[in-house]
Amino acid sequence: MKKVDFTLNGKSTTIEVEDNETFLQALRERLNIKSVKEGCSIGECGACTVLIDNEPHYACLTLASKVAGHDVKTVEFLGDENLLHPLQEAFIEYGAVQCGYCTPGMLLTAYSLLLKDQHPADVDIREAISGNLCRCTGYIQIVEAIRNAAGICKCNS
Amino acid sequence: MLPEFASVIPESKEKALTLLSSLDNVKVFAGGTDLLVKMRRGESYSNIIDITQISDLQVISEQGGLIAIGAASTHKAISTHTIIKSQASSLATACGWVGSPAIRNMGTIGGNLVNASPAADSLAPLLIHDAEVVLESKDGMRRMKVEDFILAPYKTAIDARELLTLIQIEGLTGYREGYKRVTKRARWAISRLSIAWAIQEADGLYKDVKLAIGSCTPMPFRPRVIEESLRGKTKSNDTIRAAIEGILEDIKRISGVRPSFVYKIPVVKDLLSEILRG
Numbered sequence: 001m002k003k004v005d006f007t008l009n010g011k012s013t014t015i016e017v018e019d020n021e022t023f024l025q026a027l028r029e030r031l032n033i034k035s036v037k038e039g040c041s042i043g044e045c046g047a048c049t050v051l052i053d054n055e056p057h058y059a060c061l062t063l064a065s066k067v068a069g070h071d072v073k074t075v076e077f078l079g080d081e082n083l084l085h086p087l088q089e090a091f092i093e094y095g096a097v098q099c100g101y102c103t104p105g106m107l108l109t110a111y112s113l114l115l116k117d118q119h120p121a122d123v124d125i126r127e128a129i130s131g132n133l134c135r136c137t138g139y140i141q142i143v144e145a146i147r148n149a150a151g152i153c154k155c156n157s
Numbered sequence: 158m159l160p161e162f163a164s165v166i167p168e169s170k171e172k173a174l175t176l177l178s179s180l181d182n183v184k185v186f187a188g189g190t191d192l193l194v195k196m197r198r199g200e201s202y203s204n205i206i207d208i209t210q211i212s213d214l215q216v217i218s219e220q221g222g223l224i225a226i227g228a229a230s231t232h233k234a235i236s237t238h239t240i241i242k243s244q245a246s247s248l249a250t251a252c253g254w255v256g257s258p259a260i261r262n263m264g265t266i267g268g269n270l271v272n273a274s275p276a277a278d279s280l281a282p283l284l285i286h287d288a289e290v291v292l293e294s295k296d297g298m299r300r301m302k303v304e305d306f307i308l309a310p311y312k313t314a315i316d317a318r319e320l321l322t323l324i325q326i327e328g329l330t331g332y333r334e335g336y337k338r339v340t341k342r343a344r345w346a347i348s349r350l351s352i353a354w355a356i357q358e359a360d361g362l363y364k365d366v367k368l369a370i371g372s373c374t375p376m377p378f379r380p381r382v383i384e385e386s387l388r389g390k391t392k393s394n395d396t397i398r399a400a401i402e403g404i405l406e407d408i409k410r411i412s413g414v415r416p417s418f419v420y421k422i423p424v425v426k427d428l429l430s431e432i433l434r435g
Contacts, residue, residue, distance in 0.1 A: 002164075019161075019162060019163050019164040019205070020158075020159040020160065020161050020162050020164070021159075022159065022193075041197060042194045042197060043190055043193075043194060043256075043259070043260060043263075044345075046257070046259065049259060052262075055233075055258075055262045056258055056259040056262060057259050057262055057263055058190075058259045058260070058263065060193075061189050061190055061193045061194070061263065062189070062263070063164065063186070063189065063193075063205075063207065065164060065166060065207070066166075066207065066209065066210075068166075109258070109259075126344075127258075127344065128258060130257050130258065130344035130345045131256065131257020131258050131259045131260060131345055132257075
């Protein structure tokens with residue numbers, strides 16, 4: 001077992017993890033964060049995307065021991081049902097959520113993009129979300145939602 | 158679930174080398190984007206050494222025209238680095254197209270080389286920059302050309318007790334340089350075909366031409382005889398046509414004729430024509 005101290009959604013967090021435990025397992029099973037989804041488990045679908053130091057990472061291919069000392073964000077950082085983040089509002093408004101499985105990862109990836117670029121062109125949005133697969137929307141609504149949220153959202157890390 | 162293993166996260170290269178020399182059934186973790194996928198499919202090791210926290214292995218620097226790239230540099234770090242963008246732009250482009258943004262934040266060039274996929278995007282650009290790898294172990298150090306390091310698809314000359322610590326490339330200035338690839342979709346795709354080039358021209362003559370073709374032969378290759386034959390030649394339709402014919406002959410000689418060539422050969426031909434014309 002390894003003791004891992006890190007920051008999770010702004011709070012200092014300590015967990016004990018197995019050497020062969022993925023960060024996806026640790027988040028879901030030890031910290032009960034079920035928004036981080038297990039999809040393909042081989043780093044292709046993006047459903048398990050988390051932000052490590054504000055950059056998207058696949059939790060399924062990240063060893064839990066690796067996040068020691070780092071800042072980690074899951075979708076819970078963005079908002080909750082009482083106060084949604086402008087990106088979340090935009091996803092609802094533009095129909096960018098259908099089955100919802102890709103949504104937490106998609107939102108985090110979009111948030112990471114908006115931290116670096118407040119007015120991304122569509123081509124930059126598409127590039128940024130290229131590692132997050134959505135099998136429902138066809139992406140048009142997601143790109144629209146991110147583009148429209150960009151104008152009103154002041155993303156703070 | 159991953160198979161069971163014990164992991165160590167050394168903070169220095171020296172510590173990593175000591176661990177490599179002493180632990181049994183050991184494997185280096187340099188990002189995990191290939192290794193953990195293989196381990197999910199049954200590959201197993203007793204010990205994993207995670208080298209991603211060793212800051213010395215993430216340095217990119219330049220001295221006297223030679224660029225040193227720490228083996229644990231991520232694709233993201235390489236694709237955005239000023240030195241790489243200005244003196245090895247094909248490598249910056251290629252690393253910027255590997256996998257997806259998350260994969261580029263995780264995967265490293267050292268991992269990419271040791272995994273040795275014949276479709277690895279970094280390989281063709283490394284070849285035109287005459288890349289060498291530095292392999293270190295507790296007992297010493299050796300250097301070799303990337304061409305010699307990769308023995309066959311997914312097979313390299315690295316010993317289980319060695320660590321790939323550094324990739325050294327020649328910086329190129331005064332060349333038009335680039336990387337193109339053909340994929341099934343624009344992003345998040347494996348190259349079916351790739352070409353890296355760096356071409357120096359003056360007064361309608363080719364002064365120096367470097368080409369590397371990937372995903373066409375078992376290992377990306379440089380058509381060196383053709384490159385040499387272009388030196389000092391007039392940039393004309395005839396020169397270009399002859400050079401392309403020669404390269405296609407090279408490909409067929411190395412690979413034999415493959416079913417995919419019905420598609421690949423015409424595409425290589427058109428890409429080369431576009432690249433040589435500039």
